[in-house]
Amino acid sequence: MAARTIYFxxxxxxxxxxxxxxxxxxxxxxxxxRLARLxxxxxxxxxxxxxxxxxQIVAAEMPRVLVDEVAEVADHVPFVPDPEDLSPSWVxxxxxxxxxxxxxxxxxxxxxAARFGRxxxxxxxxxxxxxxxxAYPIAWMIREALSAPxxxxxxxxxxxxTGLTVIEHTDGEPPGVVMVNDMSHLPDELRWTGFAGGRPx
Numbered sequence: 001m002a003a004r005t006i007y008f009x010x011x012x013x014x015x016x017x018x019x020x021x022x023x024x025x026x027x028x029x030x031x032x033x034r035l036a037r038l039x040x041x042x043x044x045x046x047x048x049x050x051x052x053x054x055x056q057i058v059a060a061e062m063p064r065v066l067v068d069e070v071a072e073v074a075d076h077v078p079f080v081p082d083p084e085d086l087s088p089s090w091v092x093x094x095x096x097x098x099x100x101x102x103x104x105x106x107x108x109x110x111x112x113a114a115r116f117g118r119x120x121x122x123x124x125x126x127x128x129x130x131x132x133x134x135a136y137p138i139a140w141m142i143r144e145a146l147s148a149p150x151x152x153x154x155x156x157x158x159x160x161x162t163g164l165t166v167i168e169h170t171d172g173e174p175p176g177v178v179m180v181n182d183m184s185h186l187p188d189e190l191r192w193t194g195f196a197g198g199r200p201x
Contacts, residue, residue, distance in 0.1 A: 002123040005178075006116055007035060007130045008138045008165040009058065013192060014050040027162040027190050028054040032061030034164070034185040038128055042066040045132040046073045054162070055132040070115070075134035077102075078109030079150040090154060112137055113144045119169040135159040141167060145175035156180075161192055 009031055012024025020028070040062055045055035047069050059067045080094055080102035120127055139156035143149075145167050159165070159181050166178035183191045 002120070003126040004118075004120045004123060004169040005126070005128050006141075006167050006169070007038075007040075007128070008141060008167070009035075009054070009130060009132050010135055010138060010159045010161055010163050011046070011048075011051040011054040011132055012057070013161045018048060018050050020050055020053045023190060023192075024050070024054065024161060025057060027186060028057035029061065030185045030190070031162040031164060032058035035130060036061040036063075040065050040128050040130055042068065043130040043132065044068055044070045044073060046075060046134060046137075047071060048075055048134070051075075051132050051134065055130075058130060058132060070131075072108060072112040072115050073131055073133035073137050074108065076108045076136060077105045078112075078136060078140040078153055079106055081151045081154075085151060109137075109140050112140065117141060117144045117169075117175070119171045138163075138165050141165070142177060142180060145177050147174075160186075161190075162186065 011020070012028040013021050014024055015021055035058065043055050043059045043062075043065055045051045045067070052069070055067055059065050077097070080097050083091070086094065116131060135157050136153065138159045139153040142156045142165060143153045160183050162185070163181040163183050164185070165180050165182070168176040168178055170176070
């Protein structure tokens, strides 16, 4: 199997209706320009509008790259811990989640890991794939690469808008986490997590 490098990108900043803001479009353009220097084969994206538009802007910076939607990278809560295992800061977040919602989220998370958490058995050469998605799926894939307990995704969820996380897969080797939430393509005024209390880093 050939090496597989996956570039996980959180969508650009969005408004309360889930549409990209002008800042989000500029963030997307800048990460697209950064990734355009690489031999990208495909830009995958979530079905949600903020990810779709971000992916289109990213791909516009690249010469003739395939752009396609994949359901597995939709925004979802990948794992709901038992209430007694929650820290006080997360109790309110999970209030109202029932077992069926938790099970559905875990199925999506497992499908995400099955699709993007291993080498591509059919590839005959090294591949480079961009995945434009959301904070929680990215946190789950970092946790997956590190073989951390399922609940640890929550400590990795502060992913910035268009923050870049790179994970490499090579047959016979554990996944390599090359970088996490890198924002070096963004000026200070565009470095923002999108979460309450977020601030430029």
